[in-house]
Amino acid sequence: MNASHPTQFFNTLKALYSSSSTGQSSAVHVRLAENFLTIHFSRPEIKAYMLSSLSHILVDNVHSSAITIYCFDSPLLTTFPWQGQNYGVQGAIEGFNTTRFQTAYQHGSGAVMMYDHDTKEGIYWVKDFNDIPYWERSFPFRTILHWWSRDTTLLLLHAAGIGQKYSSALLSGKSGSGKSSTTLSCLLRDDLQIAGDDYVLVDTETPMLYSLYNCAKVEWDNLERLDFLKPLVNTNIKEAEKAMIFMHDTCRQKVMQKSRLDYAFIPVVCNANKTTIVECTEAEVLKSIAPTTMFQLPSGQTETFKKCIALTKQLKPYRIELGTEASEIAAVISEFFIQKRQML
Amino acid sequence: MTYTIDTNKVVSEIFNDEAVIVNLASGAYYSFKGSAIAIWQLIGAGYSDQEVIEQLKDSESINQFIAFLVQENLVTTSDVTVKEPITIDLQFVRPEYKKYDDMKDLLLLDPIHEVDQTGWPHKKAE
Known part of the structure; x- marks a missing residue:
C-alpha cells in the first residue's frame, strides 16, 4: 500500500475525525427509507448547521445502522494524495474511486467526501465548517447517500415528490419548468403533502417515495407571486441565491414521510387559464428524471440510468400544463388524486 | 461499414415510439423517433450501413442519421x-x-477553482 491508496487515505480521515472530536455525545440517527443512518459530528456547531433539512426524519434510537457517516472539520489536513489532473467530473477523484471506495471533492465547500462500500462508512471532511455553503444545508450528505444507495434498490432521485399518504407522484423537470412552484403550491391544500422539493429517495423495485430533505428552495423573485410562502422563509439565510424553507420547522404537517409512488408528473409552464393534467409517454418521463439525476452526482451513471428505467416503467406518466394561479394548480392536483383513488 | 456502440459510454432505452440515448461522456442525451429507432437497433446488432439501407430502403435519410450518430460519438466504426x-x-x-x-454545464470541470502542485484547489483570482 502506498500513500496514494484510498484505504490509507480513508483511515487517515477517520483518525483525523477521532482527534478532532470534542468528545461530547454527537451521534444522531436518521430514518433513511426503511433503513437508518447514523451520523457522528465532531462538534455540536456542525451538527446544528447540517441537520435542519433532516430534522423531520430524526429518530432517537436504532438497533443497527445501514450506513454511518463521520462529519467533521479540521485544519490539520493540508495536502491531498492526488494531483490536479486527477479531478474529474463532479469532483470525482481519479484513482480513488474503486469497487470499494468512492471519493469526491466538493467544489464550493472544499469538502472531501469518501465512502467505503465494504464497511458502509462515509466521511465528510471540510477544513472549516463555516466554508460549507448554504445549499449544502438543503441536501446534506447527498453524494455519500447516493454512493450508499448504489448497493440497494433505492435511488436518490433529482425530483420533487408530492401526494397523499396512500399515493404520490414525482415532479421532475428542468430549472424553470415550474417544478418548485408546483411542488410548493401543494402547501395550499390540506389534502396534499410534500416529500421533497429537490431530491427524494425512491425504491425502484416496489415504487415507494421517501422523504429525505425537508428543505424547499424558491427563487426570491417568485416570492412575490407565491406570497403565501413569505412567512415560511428562513430569513437567517439571506445570502442564499434562493429563499429556503425548512418545512419541518414551519409547516411540519405538510411533510410526507413516505407514500406509495404511482405517478410521474412533468410540469410545463403554459401560462394557461386553467391547469390541465394529460397523459404523456414513459420516454418523456425518462428524459426528465434520468439525465439530471445521472449527472448531478459523481459516479454510477449507468446504474442510475437502469434504476430510472425500472422506475419509469412502473409509473403512470402525466404532463401538467400549468396555469398561473398556485391555488388552482394545487386544486387540480388534489382533484387528480381524488379521482384516481375513486377509480381503484 | 459496420459500427459499434460502446455501452460503457452510451446507454439507451427503447420504448414503443421513442428511444432515449445518453452519452455518458458528453452529458448529451437524445430522442430518436420513427425509423431512427430501427436504425439504432440494426446498427447495434451489427448491421452495416448498406444492410440498414437494404432493410429500410431510404439511403439519404439513413446516411444522414448515421453521420449524425458518428458525429455525436454515439457509434464508432x-x-x-x-x-x-x-x-x-x-x-x-x-x-x-x-x-x-x-x-x-454539469459536466464541465469547476470553472472557479484551479489546482496547485499539491492537488489543492484554490479559487481563481478575479
Whole structure:
C-alpha cells in the first residue's frame, strides 16, 4: 500500500475525525427509507448547521445502522494524495474511486467526501465548517447517500415528490419548468403533502417515495407571486441565491414521510387559464428524471440510468400544463388524486 | 461499414415510439423517433450501413442519421461482421432525432477553482 491508496487515505480521515472530536455525545440517527443512518459530528456547531433539512426524519434510537457517516472539520489536513489532473467530473477523484471506495471533492465547500462500500462508512471532511455553503444545508450528505444507495434498490432521485399518504407522484423537470412552484403550491391544500422539493429517495423495485430533505428552495423573485410562502422563509439565510424553507420547522404537517409512488408528473409552464393534467409517454418521463439525476452526482451513471428505467416503467406518466394561479394548480392536483383513488 | 456502440459510454432505452440515448461522456442525451429507432437497433446488432439501407430502403435519410450518430460519438466504426438476431419494424418512417445538451454545464470541470502542485484547489483570482 502506498500513500496514494484510498484505504490509507480513508483511515487517515477517520483518525483525523477521532482527534478532532470534542468528545461530547454527537451521534444522531436518521430514518433513511426503511433503513437508518447514523451520523457522528465532531462538534455540536456542525451538527446544528447540517441537520435542519433532516430534522423531520430524526429518530432517537436504532438497533443497527445501514450506513454511518463521520462529519467533521479540521485544519490539520493540508495536502491531498492526488494531483490536479486527477479531478474529474463532479469532483470525482481519479484513482480513488474503486469497487470499494468512492471519493469526491466538493467544489464550493472544499469538502472531501469518501465512502467505503465494504464497511458502509462515509466521511465528510471540510477544513472549516463555516466554508460549507448554504445549499449544502438543503441536501446534506447527498453524494455519500447516493454512493450508499448504489448497493440497494433505492435511488436518490433529482425530483420533487408530492401526494397523499396512500399515493404520490414525482415532479421532475428542468430549472424553470415550474417544478418548485408546483411542488410548493401543494402547501395550499390540506389534502396534499410534500416529500421533497429537490431530491427524494425512491425504491425502484416496489415504487415507494421517501422523504429525505425537508428543505424547499424558491427563487426570491417568485416570492412575490407565491406570497403565501413569505412567512415560511428562513430569513437567517439571506445570502442564499434562493429563499429556503425548512418545512419541518414551519409547516411540519405538510411533510410526507413516505407514500406509495404511482405517478410521474412533468410540469410545463403554459401560462394557461386553467391547469390541465394529460397523459404523456414513459420516454418523456425518462428524459426528465434520468439525465439530471445521472449527472448531478459523481459516479454510477449507468446504474442510475437502469434504476430510472425500472422506475419509469412502473409509473403512470402525466404532463401538467400549468396555469398561473398556485391555488388552482394545487386544486387540480388534489382533484387528480381524488379521482384516481375513486377509480381503484 | 459496420459500427459499434460502446455501452460503457452510451446507454439507451427503447420504448414503443421513442428511444432515449445518453452519452455518458458528453452529458448529451437524445430522442430518436420513427425509423431512427430501427436504425439504432440494426446498427447495434451489427448491421452495416448498406444492410440498414437494404432493410429500410431510404439511403439519404439513413446516411444522414448515421453521420449524425458518428458525429455525436454515439457509434464508432468497427470491423465486426457478426450480426445478432433482431426483430424490428421495417416499415420506413422518416427518422426523427433530437439532441438535448442542457446537462453539459454539469459536466464541465469547476470553472472557479484551479489546482496547485499539491492537488489543492484554490479559487481563481478575479
